[in-house]
Amino acid sequence: MWVYVKDLKKHIGQEVELKGWVWRSRSSGKIAFINLRDGTGIVQVVVEASSVSTDTFQNAKKLRMESSLIVKGTVKEEARAPGGVEIHAKEVIPLQIPKEDFPINKPDHSIEYLMDHRHLWLRSRRQMHILNIRDAVLKGIRKFYWENGFIQIDTPIFTGAIGESAGNLFEIDYFDYGKVYLAQTGQLYLEAACMALGKVYNLGPTFRAEKSKTRRHLIEFWMNEAEVAFYEHEDNLKLQENLVSYIVKFVLENAAEHLHALKRDISKLEKIEPPFPRITYTEAVKLLQKKGFNIQWGDDFGGDEETEIAKQFEKPVFVTHYPRKAKAFYMQPDPENPDVVLCDDLIAPEGYGEIIGASQRIHDYNLLIERLKEFNLPIDAYDWYLDLRKFGSVPHSGFGLGVERTIAWIAGLEHIREAIPFPRTLYRIHP
Amino acid sequence: MWVYVKDLKKHIGQEVELKGWVWRSRSSGKIAFINLRDGTGIVQVVVEASSVSTDTFQNAKKLRMESSLIVKGTVKEEARAPGGVEIHAKEVIPLQIPKEDFPINKPDHSIEYLMDHRHLWLRSRRQMHILNIRDAVLKGIRKFYWENGFIQIDTPIFTGAIGESAGNLFEIDYFDYGKVYLAQTGQLYLEAACMALGKVYNLGPTFRAEKSKTRRHLIEFWMNEAEVAFYEHEDNLKLQENLVSYIVKFVLENAAEHLHALKRDISKLEKIEPPFPRITYTEAVKLLQKKGFNIQWGDDFGGDEETEIAKQFEKPVFVTHYPRKAKAFYMQPDPENPDVVLCDDLIAPEGYGEIIGASQRIHDYNLLIERLKEFNLPIDAYDWYLDLRKFGSVPHSGFGLGVERTIAWIAGLEHIREAIPFPRTLYRIHP
Ligand SMILES: [Mg+2]
Ligand SMILES: [Mg+2]
Structure with missing residues (x-):
């Protein structure tokens, strides 16, 4: 048998x-x-x-x-x-019985060599442990949504030129239609779907034609987005901290042997439970200035700034209320200060950087039109998105979680490229 | 509250x-x-x-x-x-309170009009029921793999020009690298991964630049593929009939109200349990000839042929042992007759067509080289795929299940376009 x-x-x-x-x-x-x-x-x-x-x-x-x-x-x-x-x-x-030595047989192969042999490298113990942790993270994400009444809405990859930042899009020739683009986010579609189904999520590949070559960037990565009708900023923060805590707990309960094998410090993960600390963007800028960073109110944070902020906390930290002009057009302004928006970035501990970007979305039709103009975006392209504000608009909020960054943090990986079976980076699409 | x-x-x-x-x-x-x-x-x-x-x-x-x-x-x-x-x-x-009438308010809108308003059409009862059934199908697929020890391996979308049929690929300019292609299948990657992890599956979007305009085709659709090391043809058939039966049972148990609301004939679904009937391709050709179809041994089946074959059975039917030349290069020949291969198409009942394509894969290095030559494929591009036959090759088998076709069948939909939240067809990528 x-x-x-x-x-x-x-x-x-x-x-x-x-x-x-x-x-x-x-x-x-x-x-x-x-x-x-x-x-x-x-x-x-x-x-x-x-x-x-x-x-x-x-x-x-x-x-x-x-x-x-x-x-x-x-x-x-x-x-x-x-x-x-x-x-x-x-x-x-x-x-x-192989006629040649197995190509991965030394402890000191270069990363380029290992990546060239990714199809065989997957058989190493380390990679098997990581892939098992990835599997557990993905299961944890799904189980959270299943238990909380969310419906899976698979958002399209082929889209017109709408989304967050029209800059980093991959183009495709689509039959006689002309150019289409690979989606960087399904958020706008999830906004439509949450008006039909209440609570929705997606989980799938995302593409960013970004010439970043850091240990936190992939060209093709997986993202989980959620969107909930009637959720406001505070509900959104709670949803995120519950999700992230659930994922970590799920991995601890179901993949502990793999974490141990990678020598991950489990005690750091055991501390991850709601509530997560919160600081505003403005407080974060002051903190960074005090630490000697050359940063002004209005600047976005890079990896070094995120790492410095994260260092102050043992859990992931929400940085909230960013300047309106530093964020996407669709974010709801803070009623107490319209220069900032009801948004958050969730920054993982131990230098793993931003794992979530989130916001309450503008639900007022006229305000959204105003913002599209302020950001010089083509109003025509947003016709159907604007419809959502004309027919039974409601406050709603959502977020996107970077799956590989979350895996890298939980598994304690130095580089995100090990968090996905076949990584696509600036110079690599093979194997 | x-x-x-x-x-x-x-x-x-x-x-x-x-x-x-x-x-x-x-x-x-x-x-x-x-x-x-x-x-x-x-x-x-x-x-x-x-x-x-x-x-x-x-x-x-x-x-x-x-x-x-x-x-x-x-x-x-x-x-x-x-x-x-x-x-x-x-x-x-x-x-x-909307200032205008809600656009979807009559029973007789044209399909083009409804699709133009897909972002609002999703709020109709029918679409909500379908999306709930889709959600249940996707859950059923995952739970099956979870319960059977499979690891999720997300295969890449950006790939070199290898796969089943280089014809229908979408092209992308990838930085300085040149052209890359959107994957039509993750099979080759799953073959690599099953040698590391034993049993693996994926579930994600797939793209086919095919000018088909039938009720069974989408340009962007979801596919679930599985691959198992040491599985041979017979194991593969059992895995498929177990999966499909599990999905149907899961939907019956968890989304019955939605099936009822769509007036789906539940009694037909209740019959879906293993084993599924099997006929060989050769028997199917004889059957079709007897029914008056103008078909010769060696021809592939179209929608009409599939429907006629399906009509003979109350359950999905496996058509096995297709001619080698009508199928992909990587299929294992039948040891008893090398003109046919150890493959199957699973054809859904009630005219819903092929929902699975499957085969045992060639595991012998020399035979695979021979087939690449026979099919005029560039051996160089398959370098890493051939490595799998050089280092600990084993018999293995797998399949791909079309998610929207499976949903269309289970929900009893006339057209596959309703089985996905935002369908992409030959002339539609909006909204
Ligand atoms: Mg940021
Ligand atoms: Mg076929």
């Missing part, structure tokens, strides 16, 4: 069949050891010359790194083994 | 606040009725002149379709009402 490594503990004393690859192997005289991986874990297979056929023992000795094989044997309890079990082999059947 | 319509039954006798939009309203003399929708349901609000202020009663009479409003009132049990409750209003607070 074919059993996965992760399930071996349920089969102690039984004869099973394992299918996988050689992680490491060694032999000496009358005994061979194969560390077999199958994607769910690694188990040690013991092959004793005295208890198998000559063929099987010869097969076991021939194996090399990443040979594929089938092993038949008995599951034995073994307290000293990592998974608590080992396999006493009866039969070892090689499927394919 | 703000309560959603779907939760009203838990608040019978209590005073609540509802936030939403006017679905329909009418008044006569001393009484007004407002059907309020909030995205989770519709409830009747009764406003009696004798029990509210003059302002509130005047407000209630002023309301028109899609006005946004807040209602405060008491929840009363009312067996004759659709949700079993109605609201006796204390206060009616209009938020925004």
Whole structure:
């Protein structure tokens, strides 16, 4: 019976069949050891010359790194083994033994080399742990929305030239229609959908033709956006801190072994629970000035500023009430000070930077027209978006969470490129 | 306390606040009725002149379709009402009353008109039911993979020119790199990932620059692909019939009210359980010839052929063992007849067409090289894909499920364009 490594503990004393690859192997005289991986874990297979056929023992000795094989044997309890079990082999059947050394076999390959071999690098333990954490983060996001009555609305990738910043868009020739663009956000569509369904979210790939080459940027990344009718700024902040806390808790409960394997300091993640600290943009500027940053009210924050702000807190921190002119046209002004808007950036601890951008949206038709003009945006292109303010407009709020940045923070990765299976950066679309 | 319509039954006798939009309203003399929708349901609000202020009663009479409003009132049990409750209003607070008639207010708008107003059309009951069914289908897909030990691997959208059919690709200028293409499939990447993680799946948008204008085609659609190391043709068929049966059951259990509202014949869906019938391509050709179709062995099936085959069965039917030359280069030949391959198309009942394309993949390096040559494909572009056959190659299989086609079938939709929130077709990318 074919059993996965992760399930071996349920089969102690039984004869099973394992299918996988050689992680490491060694032999000496009358005994061979194969560390077999199958994607769910690694188990040690013991092959004793005295208890198998000559063929099987010869097969076991021939194996090399990443040979594929089938092993038949008995599951034995073994307290000293990592998974608590080992396999006493009866039969070892090689499927394919590589003719060359496996390309990823040294501890000091350059990052360029590793990325060139991403299709094979995925088999390393570190990458398997990261991908399992990614899987848990994505599950956590979904479960949060499922439990909170949100409907998934998949927003389109092909769009006209509307969105946040028309600058960094990828263009496509669309049949006889002319140019279309790859969406940088589904927000405007989610705004339409939340007027139909109340609470909606998306989760999918996003594209930014930005010539940034930092450890926090990808050209193709995943984003989760949510939008809720009748939510105002305060509701929006609570939703975000609940979501982020839920994700972290979910990963701690479901992927702790992978965090441990990456030597992530779990105690830092265990502190992540609502409420999150909040400071206004204006307070943040004062704080940065006091720390010696050359920054003026009205400037946007870069990575260094975000890191300095985050350092003051053990949890993610909301920076709220940015200057209207530094943010997108659709943000609702603060009724107490129309120079700032009801928005927030959520900055992760430990220097991982902004993981959420959020705001209450303008719901007044005339104010929105005024802002489109102030930002020199083509009013015609926003025809349907303006309709939402003509037919039963209501206050509403939402946000976008960067999935890879969230993964990088939770897993404790130095660079975001490891947080996605096949990263696309400025100079890389292969493999 | 703000309560959603779907939760009203838990608040019978209590005073609540509802936030939403006017679905329909009418008044006569001393009484007004407002059907309020909030995205989770519709409830009747009764406003009696004798029990509210003059302002509130005047407000209630002023309301028109899609006005946004807040209602405060008491929840009363009312067996004759659709949700079993109605609201006796204390206060009616209009938020925004449209100056124009709501654009979607007649039963006979043309499909072009409705699609031009998709951002508002989403508020119609029919579209809300469909989007709830879509949400349930997507949840069902995920839960299946979660329960069966699969890891989500998000495959890239930006890719080099490799994939199934280089014909229908959208092109992008990628910085100094040159042309890149929007992926039509993540299969090749999933093949790499399944060698690392065993069982993997994706679920995301896919793009096909195909000038098809049928009720089964979208330019941008969602696809779910899965790939499993060590799975052969037979395992692959079982995985597919289990997945599809799971999705249907999940929707029946979690979205039955929405199926009923669309008048879907539930009894047809209740029959969907494993095993699914199977016929070979060769048998299907004979069947079609007997029915008078002008088709020869070697031809591919179109929509009409698929519908005729599907008519013979009450469940989805697997058509297996297609001619090698009619399918993609990477399919494993049948050991008993190398002119056909170990593949299947799963054809939905009731004329909904192909919802899955699947195959066992070639795992032998030399055979794969031979096929690349036979199909005139550039071997260089497949360098990393070929690596998978050099380092621990194993038999493996997978498939791709068309999400919108699956939704169209389950919801009983005539056209696939209603199965996605913002459809992109040959002539439409707006709104
Ligand atoms: Mg920022
Ligand atoms: Mg077909």
